[in-house]
Amino acid sequence: MNAQAMGTPTVASTVALARAGDEAAFAQLVATYHADMARVAYGICGDPDLALDAVQAAWIIAWRKLRTVREPDRLRSWLVAVAANEARQVVRRRHPGRVVEILVDPPDEAAPDPSEGIRRVDLVNALGRLKPEDRALIALRYGAELDSAEIGPLLGISASGARVRLFRLLGRLRKELDDG
């Protein structure tokens, strides 16, 4: 089951059961939202193992804090925000300094991707140069596909602040990835 497949009434009842300690209901939430959280965490960590660590930590927090979720229809954005925060923490713990690892073209990636024009290696290098906070913003917008009105409160900034930060980030990425 994916996040779209679980309607709001179902989410509400599943959350209620999980809050009451129902492990099967909690497993259903994991099955529904884990992929979204993993994608966001991976976008921030850039490493599948670190992303899994972050998501596992996020699920522990979710289990502990599930009773504080008062709007089940916002459960998905809440969970991806918790995963994003954990991923940022994981990155900082592993890389307290700004260590940027520059990837080089593997043989099979030397040619530009005809469908997108942005090579994976360039994308990964550009993302690696961003701060974890900025990668979180990118992941929430393009990974979880949240809009600025949803992202702002999750990051403690206004919706317009989220838009401005995203605009600046895209400008920076455009220079790096689209300078041709």
Add this chain to the structure above:
Amino acid sequence: MAELDLFETRFAAAYRRYLDEAPTQVDAVEIARSVVSMARGRRLSWGTAFRSMPAPAWLVLLAILLTALGAALFAGSQRDTQLPAVVVPMPPAFACPPGSTPDQPGPADQARPQERPGYPPTMAFDRRAGKVVALVTLDRGVETWTIDACTNTWMQMHPRREPSGDEWSQLVYDVDSDVTIGVSSGRVWSYHLEANTWTLMRSVPPTGAWPRAYDPVSGLVVATVDPGDPDAPAELATYDVETDRWAPIHQENGPGWLWGMCAYDTSVDRLVEVTGGDLGWETWLLDIRTGRWSRSGAGTPRVEPNWVVPAIAYDEAAERTVVVGNAGMAAYDATADRWETIVEASSPGGFRALPLVYDPVNRRLVGFGWKGQGTGLNAFDLVTREWIVLSR
């Protein structure tokens, strides 16, 4: 969001394809089982581990820590290198019993302290009891209150003898001696919650001494001492409640003056001081073991636009020192030497929390009057960025 331009469309497509590499295939039942068992058993296992740790093990741990700190004596005083992360052994916090409701507001009709305008309560978190100890200043005297972190229930303690004094320092909980320390009118008081007893200590603190933080490595309370000269830098002292003795901390290369807005950061074993003036705010770190200060190179957010000292607390869960003022809230990561603005106030004066304490039971910050909630008590979880009303 505005309509996507061509680059954004291409970027989004490439990014989504990159995210397809994320580890999304998992066994949900197994994850749920491990998370639930970890969440249910974690506190017990940590508590058991700490309780069962014999005294020599603590000494070995302390010796390793002090050796590592000794090596750091030769490092430069400027904050241009990363501080090593350390593990300061913190005693376990109280664990709420099953069925507790720490995220629900306390009873609406419960008796609660009546705050005197201009005199916010001073408080500390008693981690062994799982309660906030609050001293409330009234027109005549003070009252001792507690609020239970598991039920958010206030209780006026009515000790046989309330402490006396005019203006109170912030309270500091000494976890090793299990007492809460406060200074007022040149006298030191200690409060033992289980015995519900205030004790007037015999020692006379240095003039202008103000307890600020507890140092769990040395087991001493750290205090700032006002030199009485506005141009002179504040001095620092330690207080040992077991021997009832004060001792100065000899400093090197310190900031010109101190607001006294400091917290002890267990992740790097430093006292974090946020200070400044019209020209900007600065963050300094004190190695209590050596008395050496180092200045952070990170830009310090000005969370308080007025001449008011913001509130400060160290969040153990997030490993951040948090400051809160009228303009918002910011968190400092000493390991990475980086500030992050957490919340920007939407309107001046609408955001403030005095005093501010860290609740290790629920792993969140607790403050009075946060988010313009009047005198209510609110909590903020720095990890999940959630607000919780504890008491209206």
